[in-house]
Amino acid sequence: MKPLRILFRSISSAFKSVFRNLSLSLASLSCIVITLIIVSVAITFSSNVNNITKKIEGDLTIVTFVKSETEETKIKEIEENLKVLPNIESVSFISKDAVKEEMKEENDTYKKIIEDWQEGENPLDSYFLITVKNIDDIGETAATIKNLEGVDAVNYGEGLVEELVSVFNMIKNAMIITVAALVFVTAFLISNTIKITIYSRRSEIDIMRLVGTSNTVIKLPFIFEGLFLGAIGSIIPILATIYSYVFLYDKLGGIFFNPILPMIEPYNFVFKVSLALLVIGSIVGMFGSYKAVRKYLKI
Amino acid sequence: MSFIELKNVYKVYKNGVTAVADVNINIKKGDFVFIIGQTACGKSSLIKLLYREERPTKGQVIVGGINVAKLKNNRVYKLRRKIGIVFQDYKLLPKLTVYENVAFVLQSYGYKEADIKPRVIDALTRVGLKEKLRSFPNELSGGEQQRVCIARAIVNKPKVLVCDEPTGNLDATTSKEIMNVIDSINKELGTTIIMATHDQDIVNRMKKRVIALKDGMLIGDWEKGSYKLDEAA
Structure with missing residues (x-):
């Protein structure tokens, strides 16, 4: 009181x-x-x-191409391997068919070229879009991904991003x-x-x-x-x-x-x-x- | 048994001035003691040692069982609640009324408002200022302001009232009235009074115990004494 x-x-x-x-x-x-x-x-x-x-920073991604002829089971395997790497925030897969559709939409010239392809033909590559947790280590992560089996090329805007x-x-x-x-x-x-x-x-x-x-x-x-x-x-x-x-x-x-x-x-x-x-x-x-x-x- | 005890007390200030030197005093409960001496004889320093405004450089100061020298800063308030202090310059708060000036002491101790009012009225009645509760200090005469200061000092019913030149700023007639108030507190409430003064008339008239100081040293201690400084030396 x-x-x-x-x-x-x-x-x-x-x-x-x-x-x-x-x-x-x-x-x-x-x-x-x-x-x-x-x-x-x-x-x-x-x-x-x-x-x-x-x-x-959130928009920065590592684009990881897989070889054109890779089978679907192999792609799943690569995806699993990517997900367990350190510093990976998200992994999303863009199939080569999706890329084809997207390109068709983009402009008429692409559309014409793509329509000339035979049914089922698709020389484009599928890829993974990967975002990272810590942007400071993006270079290191990209290098690790490049060494994975089945990965063709890795691109994240080297130099500019750093x-x-x-x-x-x-x-x-x-x-x-x-x-x-x-x-x-x-x-x-x-x-x-x-x-x-x-x-x-x-x-x-x-x-x-x-x-x-x-x-x-x-x-x-x-x-x-x-x-x-x-x-x-x-x-x-x-x-x-x-x-x-x-x-x-x-x-x-x-x-x-x-x-x-x-x-x-x-x-x-x-x-x-x-x-x-x-x-x-x-x-x-x-x-x-x-x-x-x-x-x-x-x- | 002594209520206040000073044993071999020294007070040396940082600048080397010795204000109090080897003073021994015992004061019993209910005593009325004058401390006399010329200006700068150490009266004020001695008084300040009692309420721990100053610490003794050496020696022991005991007030009501409290060892003043060893008291920590944040415990000083416990000592001051046992001591009422009357100042030469009254030290009233200009923005508070007479009533508030006295009441804030008890308020700051955490008393209930219902307990505070009768005690404040009682204290102000005792000093004869019951009619001026709502006045502000600057509306009062010097004598009246000193009465407020005394009321504030006694409102907590302290065991001892320490007065540092309470009549120093007042004329002879007003001084006499103030002394009557202080004397009645001593007689009616049994409060121990310690009063530093250099007012010869007051000391000679009251016939109380007198302690004389010169250059910080005790030069006389007489029961029912008068104001004499030369004789003792």
Whole structure:
């Protein structure tokens, strides 16, 4: 009962204090708002870049041709052998008849040539489309496949793919570092602003200490105040994120100037970003307050 | 048995100044003790050792069974709940009313609101400020602010009231009134009073135990004493 009472009093006193020290609260709030907007831009941008690289990576396949005259049982055997290899995500078989049909559809010239073939004649090769789990090891996997019995040729876009993968990795790492750095800077800024707020109230903390208030009871209202400021401060960045992302998505038609660069669908994504902002704001505000108030609790 | 015991206590500050040197004092429960001396004689340092605002450099300070020197920072509040402190500069919270200034002490201890109200009213009645519950500190005179400070110090019914120059900022008439309040707390509640002061009139008039300090050293300890610093030396 007593701890509950103290908790409740801390929350109500934290709430009052936000309004009693309005100008200082506003200073902290504007700092939180600005930094969280920057964090939001960074998160939105990096998530989109990440989404695009994931999508492109997902489209990369190893095309594995089997010899034209291979029998059906042999093909099944090859498929089984492929599936047990490490780093294989999926294996799908495209028969030479399917290739023939597909080519017929593709354009009239092909259609004419194919129609000239005799009934049952098909010089085309069947192949497997293979996607891999880890794109970094695609070269190694392709080499292993090439050595399998019955495999004629393997093609995965050597050279280009390696280059693409290394560029993607670079972008990913740069994004992670940027977001982490921004969150760190935000934490630092917010904690410093709250420190100033608390500095102006150190006499209050002093008096509480002198009349025998325990450190926990002194700390709690300040920690809740940090939490409130962080949470309130994330409202504007959240609204800004939701409205501007939806606006941008509609304006650009869901792509970054080219269909191979799609944007993440706003629904769900903006809510995830909002949640991240709320959590970052609250935790950083809480932690900033905690750090600052601790300073004045030592004798 | 002593309620407060100081044994060979030294306080040397980091800058090398010795504020308290080899002081031995025993104070019984219910005593009223003045600590006198010129400015910078170590009065305030001695008082601060009692409520652990300062730690002794050497020696033992025991207050109500608590070894103050060995008390950890996060346990200090346990000592302070046994001690009421009256400050020269009142140390009231400017944004809280008189009632709130006194009540927040008990609130911060986690008392129920129903228990807090009668105790706060009782404390404020004792210092004669029952009519000003809703005033803010800046609407009060110096004497009234000191009364609030005293009410705050006694609201938890402490065993000992430590006063650091409580009349230092007040005129003679107001000082007298404040001393009457403190005296009545000593007589009616049996609270031990330790009061640092350099107000000769008060000390001479009250005829209580007097402990004199000079350059951090104890130079006199008299029952029913008066303000004399030269004679002892």
